[in-house]
Amino acid sequence: MQPIISIKDVNKTYASGFTALQDINLDIKRGEIFALLGPNGAGKTTLISIICGIVNASSGNITADGHDIIRDYRQAREKIGLVPQELTTDAFESVWATVNFSRGLFGKPKDHAYVEKVLRDLSLWNKKDAKMMTLSGGMKRRVMIAKALSHEPSILFLDEPTAGVDVELRRDMWALVHGLRERGVTIILTTHYIEEAEEMADRVGVIHEGRIIVVEDKTEMMAKLGKRQLTLHLQTPLASIPETLSGFKLELADEGNQLVYTFDIQSQDTGITQLMHSLQNLGIDYKDLHSSQSSLEDIFVSLVRAKQ
């Protein structure tokens, strides 16, 4: 299937000489939730801004739903909604006016029923006449989403959508994003909250210093790059790992009170049974054990560190 967004060899160097993006190649699949992760200054917002037409690329080509974003900018931009990172709003406008303004700007005729539905979906209906400056940060964030959805886009960019919002609102937004995906909207989000990507994304891309270092299905990435650990809480602390256990990937933790075994998730033979036998033979007793799997955050941190 043709990707809904296709990014080919995109580079961006600002007038100051700072290179924000280098050789970006990326395809976004139709209907997926794609999370773009990266540390501050990695180039996430620059990439989104180029796709949306706010920043000019130095080179490269981008298509949105088959339309070149420069040559066929009208058709391309009609498909795209953007929720920017900053809460940039018209302080003196009402919620109703600002959302209808966005709809008109994107070439759509008035449709009060649709705008009402968007506002109701975002729990904004009772605030429709409120001036933007009277709203809380969380409410403003909802309005930004309403503005982005006002022209019924098929591609939605969410740049740090839950930055600075409370847990309840974050959960609401996650539900909203899932609901949009079910209606066929493709969602590209950047986030600092890795658990957000872990919760929502189908695929994950990691960008670092202007380069995309990995793009992977989230589950596959966690399986491939993640690791599983078995932690044994020992009865008696160990000063060092016995020589006979050198064949296992073991580490001592908590001043010798814990023995941590790292094993391959995908391997048929995890080696746990042999390890247990060896420990029994050596008379090493344990009072508790638990296993854990690396989170997306662990993978993200290790990927970024590896590139530094």
Next chain:
Amino acid sequence: MNIYAIKAIYRFEMARTGRTLMQSIASPVLSTSLYFIVFGAAIGSRMGNIEGVSYGAFIIPGLLMLSLLSESISNASFGIYFPKFTGTIYEVLSAPVSAAEIVIGYVGAAATKSIILGLLILLTARVFVDYQIAHPFVMGIFLILTALTFSLFGFIIGVWADGFEKLQIIPMMIVTPLTFLGGSFYSISMLPPLWQKITLFNPVVYLVSGFRWSFYDVSDVNVEVSVGMTVLFMLACIGTIYWMFKTGYRLKS
């Protein structure tokens, strides 16, 4: 053409005027009325006619032009600068709108406000001074042409400005002095010959002169030259705005 976008921008800008009636309409009408009271009724009544027109009536086109220029520039420059300042410009830049549609929306609204203001000032002037309009059609053309041209100029200033001070600097330091020295309060034929020649380098002279001709059939320069100079300035503004959008100057990084 994205008509809905043009309408959205236009209505948004006109709504801003509605919210700031005191600043947008009442204040310039009041200050111009003060000019009429002081220079037209009080001092003007003691001055002789200029080219057969009473002084109070003679200054009407110039005062109207003064308000028209400053309000057109101020409305249009603020209209585009404020979204840049607050960051809401992202929405306009990411929308399926062409540069021409953006300009029509912002400049159209700014010019509309200026024309409304100009007509209000004209009505207010009637309270203080008796005047007639010899060529109402030409007067209307000049009013619209000047409002549009200087709204385009204001749009350029709004894109160029990176602070509120810069927004004010050109209207205050250049446009107002040029208007005062452009024959708003006098005929340039009253100046010494050397200054008459120097004054012709002031573009506002052509606007005021042409506008005054439409009122009283008297002018300092030929009316065709006045229209030509205004159109030339308008084309220069359109060319500059075209370049700004093409290069993304102070709009896109």
